[in-house]
Amino acid sequence: MSLARRLLISVPYTWLLALFLVPFLIVLKISLSDYANSIPPYTPTLEVGEGWSGIKEFWSALDFENFVFLTEDALYIKAYWSSLKIAALATFFTLLIGFPFAYGIANAPQEWRPSLLMLIILPFWTSFLIRIYALIGIISNDGFLNQFLMWIGAISDPLVIMNTNLAVYIGIVYTYLPFMVLPIYATLEKLDSSLLEAAQDLGCTRISAFWSVTVHLSKPGVIAGCFLVFIPALGEFVIPSLLGGSRTLMIGKVLWEEFFSNRDWPLASAVAVILLLVLIIPIVLLQRNEQMQREQNK
Amino acid sequence: MNADAPFAPWEDETATPLIEFSNVTKRFGTFTAIDDIDLKIYPQEFFALLGPSGCGKTTLMRMLGGFETVTDGRITIDGTDMNGIPPNKRAVNMMFQSYALFPHLTVAQNLAFGLKRSDMPKSEIDGRVEEMLRLVQLQKFASRKPHQMSGGQRQRVALARALAKAPKLLLLDEPLGALDKKLRQETQFELMDIQEKTGTTFVIVTHDQEEAMTVASRIAVMDHGKLKQVDTPDRIYEAPSSVYVADFIGDVNIIEGQVTQLAEDTAELSWGEGKPAIRGMAGENLSISTSGAFAVRPEKVAIFTEEPMDRHNRVSGIVEDIAYLGNMSTYYVRLESGALIKSQIANNRRISRRSITWGDTVWLSWTDTAGIVLAS
Numbered sequence: 001m002s003l004a005r006r007l008l009i010s011v012p013y014t015w016l017l018a019l020f021l022v023p024f025l026i027v028l029k030i031s032l033s034d035y036a037n038s039i040p041p042y043t044p045t046l047e048v049g050e051g052w053s054g055i056k057e058f059w060s061a062l063d064f065e066n067f068v069f070l071t072e073d074a075l076y077i078k079a080y081w082s083s084l085k086i087a088a089l090a091t092f093f094t095l096l097i098g099f100p101f102a103y104g105i106a107n108a109p110q111e112w113r114p115s116l117l118m119l120i121i122l123p124f125w126t127s128f129l130i131r132i133y134a135l136i137g138i139i140s141n142d143g144f145l146n147q148f149l150m151w152i153g154a155i156s157d158p159l160v161i162m163n164t165n166l167a168v169y170i171g172i173v174y175t176y177l178p179f180m181v182l183p184i185y186a187t188l189e190k191l192d193s194s195l196l197e198a199a200q201d202l203g204c205t206r207i208s209a210f211w212s213v214t215v216h217l218s219k220p221g222v223i224a225g226c227f228l229v230f231i232p233a234l235g236e237f238v239i240p241s242l243l244g245g246s247r248t249l250m251i252g253k254v255l256w257e258e259f260f261s262n263r264d265w266p267l268a269s270a271v272a273v274i275l276l277l278v279l280i281i282p283i284v285l286l287q288r289n290e291q292m293q294r295e296q297n298k
Numbered sequence: 299m300n301a302d303a304p305f306a307p308w309e310d311e312t313a314t315p316l317i318e319f320s321n322v323t324k325r326f327g328t329f330t331a332i333d334d335i336d337l338k339i340y341p342q343e344f345f346a347l348l349g350p351s352g353c354g355k356t357t358l359m360r361m362l363g364g365f366e367t368v369t370d371g372r373i374t375i376d377g378t379d380m381n382g383i384p385p386n387k388r389a390v391n392m393m394f395q396s397y398a399l400f401p402h403l404t405v406a407q408n409l410a411f412g413l414k415r416s417d418m419p420k421s422e423i424d425g426r427v428e429e430m431l432r433l434v435q436l437q438k439f440a441s442r443k444p445h446q447m448s449g450g451q452r453q454r455v456a457l458a459r460a461l462a463k464a465p466k467l468l469l470l471d472e473p474l475g476a477l478d479k480k481l482r483q484e485t486q487f488e489l490m491d492i493q494e495k496t497g498t499t500f501v502i503v504t505h506d507q508e509e510a511m512t513v514a515s516r517i518a519v520m521d522h523g524k525l526k527q528v529d530t531p532d533r534i535y536e537a538p539s540s541v542y543v544a545d546f547i548g549d550v551n552i553i554e555g556q557v558t559q560l561a562e563d564t565a566e567l568s569w570g571e572g573k574p575a576i577r578g579m580a581g582e583n584l585s586i587s588t589s590g591a592f593a594v595r596p597e598k599v600a601i602f603t604e605e606p607m608d609r610h611n612r613v614s615g616i617v618e619d620i621a622y623l624g625n626m627s628t629y630y631v632r633l634e635s636g637a638l639i640k641s642q643i644a645n646n647r648r649i650s651r652r653s654i655t656w657g658d659t660v661w662l663s664w665t666d667t668a669g670i671v672l673a674s
Binding site: 192194195197198199200201202203204205206208213216217 | 363364365384385386390391392394395396398399400401402411412415416459460463
């Protein structure tokens, strides 16, 4: 390998090393430490001045106590489990809404497609937080939705959506819809329409041709979209804390409370490390899916 | 019909056509793609639809497959009116121009796709797939995915898949368009071979006239949604019914003039002041004293250094250009009238022995039956 190439490759690796691996190691180290009423709020800290014995002392003070505690208090397991459930269900709803979106855009006249895609991407131009607050303005008890429904006489009492799990689902589906639509659109757009005709020619009805061709061939996009929604939704903090109620249990919220309310940095770090381990599985699966797709397209 | 007679059901009044178009019109909005067509295609024919792009040949084929509806008129296949019958209910299969092989399925699964959706018992499907693989000589590739195969192999998979359900009619949309020239020529013969073996009626769409001439029993030349001529390849070539067909198929010399004499099957055309009239076969719908055009193929035009007194049709001119093509040469001769006539001569002698060169005055001649006088 030439020097220039090595240099070029070293740029992203240095970036990842400095901004991902080093912070992760710091978090891992804190998760193995103990809570202390000091600054920083954990012990031990590495005393380099004391030389070798300082390092040895530091090393021996690290333990898995926090991880053991996570298994002992049911709160954490429940929070992980509930996060998985909410993220999975929200991903499913996003798919249910996102697929027709992507299908519609992919089948729209050529000259409309860029504008339609633009409409999907447009919300990203506004801050995520502002969009969530706007959503509160729509779904809260005296929000636009309830006002409208009461005005047309569909309901007499306002619907309670705010501060429930339903609000969290609405928030996740709304926020992450583009991540579902774009990869599905990318696979549907490449789809050769003569494949559908060939399926019909060989005996499929329109519906079974749609199933055995369109749905089958959009699988890589569907898988990619699902992971792109599921992975960030799993650790989501803003949506459950702003839209969800006190009974909405998600690990991102628990982590925030441990860190800021309880100031228990070691336990919060342990929660984060476990969350990362849980996320590694879908991330690896996503990468495998992308690799397979690349081989198919060769 | 006795068994030794050449295959020509279109000449037999009593033969029943497999496909019949009656006054078929197809409009897309205000654009008329197919304009009031009547056509009969007979069982076991290898029928070619030939024409420039946009002439309606693909639309005509897609109507047979059930992918386009008929605006006006009627299409029957095997006596059944096809109006409103979806593609999956027709005993017709299509080989798509892009091949349309399912990329997520192996070759064997592609071939089995249609069979699984037919009433064929499950136990017979594997056997039929094996048989089709043998037909196109791809037994070794059964478990490959389409993207792991060459263009020629994919073409054969597409053909086998379209034939797997043993359709009454196979539609081929530019089946060889994506192949290089050499492979295309080999595959043309393979197609004819398979057509003969299976006895299926083939309708092929192509813009390549050489391909149509090679494979087809009859050719329909189309232009602007109309059938210009439907005939056997030799008749299309030697007895075109119009200047358009003569010009579209192969190379042709056209001389315009006035029809001066008309007998049963010969006609004469006067084409220049003081020049003897040209004699040729009489084309269709010809009437005397109207303007006409004489068409003759370059390979039927002989070239002489001295005036060939024994021949009726003879014109003189100056050699303007010579195109040396290896096996033959084309001489471009400018007549006094300004017309440019091509004469194609086989190079059965070495080029150094050639007696005619640029700027020479030469005589061109052709027999009385070599060309045809057409109404223009």
